[in-house]
Amino acid sequence: MATTAAKWVAPPTRPPLIETLVSGVDRYNPSNVGILEDYLYHQIRSQEYDCLANLAILKLYQFNPDLYNPDVVINILIKALTSAPFPDFSLCISLLDERPASATSTAAAANPDEPDPLPQLLPVLTQLHGLLQQCRFPRFWALYRSAAVEPLRDNYTVECVGFEDAVRDVAVRAVKAAFTSISRERLGSYLDLSGTELNAYIEKLGWTIDASTGVVSVPPNPDNQIESTVVQENIQLPQLTKIIAHAAQTSLPVVPAV
Template identity: 80%
Template sequence: MASAANWSSPSTRPPLIETLVSGVDRYNPSNVSILEDYLYHQIRSEEYDCLANLAILKLYQFNPDLYNPDVVINILIKALTSSPFPDFSLCISLLDERPASAASQDEPDPLPTLLPILTALHSLLQQCRFPTFWTLYRSTEVEALRDNYTVECVGFEDAVREVAVRAVKAAFSSIGSERLGTYLDLSGADLSAYVEKLGWIVSNSGVVSIPANPDNQIESTVVQENIQLSQLTKVIAHAAQTSQPAAVPVVN
């Protein structure tokens, strides 16, 4: 998982983008095209820069005339696979409410239609409901998102699988290959090749062994407290005082 430092300043970020994101030019509307081009570079190269993408959404907030729904959808798609990090929620918080009937002069705005779908997919990833995620993602309901957007996002499905792999590594020391396949939307030779690439071992019975890590190992912890005799005496004396019944006033 990425460190906070790499999240805020990824090593793949070009110097020009670093200057824009870190300086006052971050809110200069004339630079929005540079940031949008950088987003499409991320789409094509499997790179990801959340802060640069958030800067685009902030510029759209300040300058509604710059709004490009395709750019927003692609930003949300990239943020979708950052789970369990809160990138998707950060992006959503910068979106203005737009009615489903909102349209430009040329064509309708696709965001109001696709936003509930993207939100549902994000929720399923956050809840680690990976088989349900893949079922929804493959459904006809999500066809427009697949055919027009995620198909252009290089490595999108593998990025989703990486989210599942992180969850599996944290929760399992071993898992059935069939069950793992439902998490990864893979089967047969594709699943075997993917598991081999991860360096995980599959037994003859189809059980996948997950390498030990701090999250999937249960270790007993012994807590030992050293109490001095003087401290114990104070505790006993205090308990004796509080246990004495309160004096009842005598009424003549």
């Protein structure tokens, strides 16, 4: 957990320039927003992720409404989506405030032929995030493949390299934490994979399949191993005497009945 927190604060892939911007007062300098936005699109293309840098963009938009770019916000939310079960998506949402509503008029005035897509896509992204948080992976894939999510798929996630595999990583983390074995069909519904693709994915994970039963064995890890823990209290007599004496001093006096 400590390692995960350290990577969240300072990902090993973060360039020195971005580290300087994120760690100092320059993160509030609106002239640096272009650098941070370029770094976001680098994350989109390279399967890297830096939540702290992306939050800095949203904070700059919050302080400087004229900088608001809905495409950037949507891409930030897409990257945060695959961080589940961590709260990155909620952190991003908390920085939007009334931005979708207030920025719509500004964006419409500047580009009357290009309405702000965020108000339409935000409920969809929020619903997808909720399904991932609840580990309802088959429902997630059904919604993601539906016509309602077509604008998000065709215009945004298609550009996010490795998005679907990142979602599968979320499912794998949940399976590793909850199962020691799982049926091949059930795992396939979680990963939206079947046939040879599913077999190849399971092999890549290093998991094994029982050919006769179709059961996939999940290797032991600290989360899926139940171990009893014995807690032994060692209270010395002088300590017990102090406790009893303190209780006697602080107890309320008995009021005699009238």
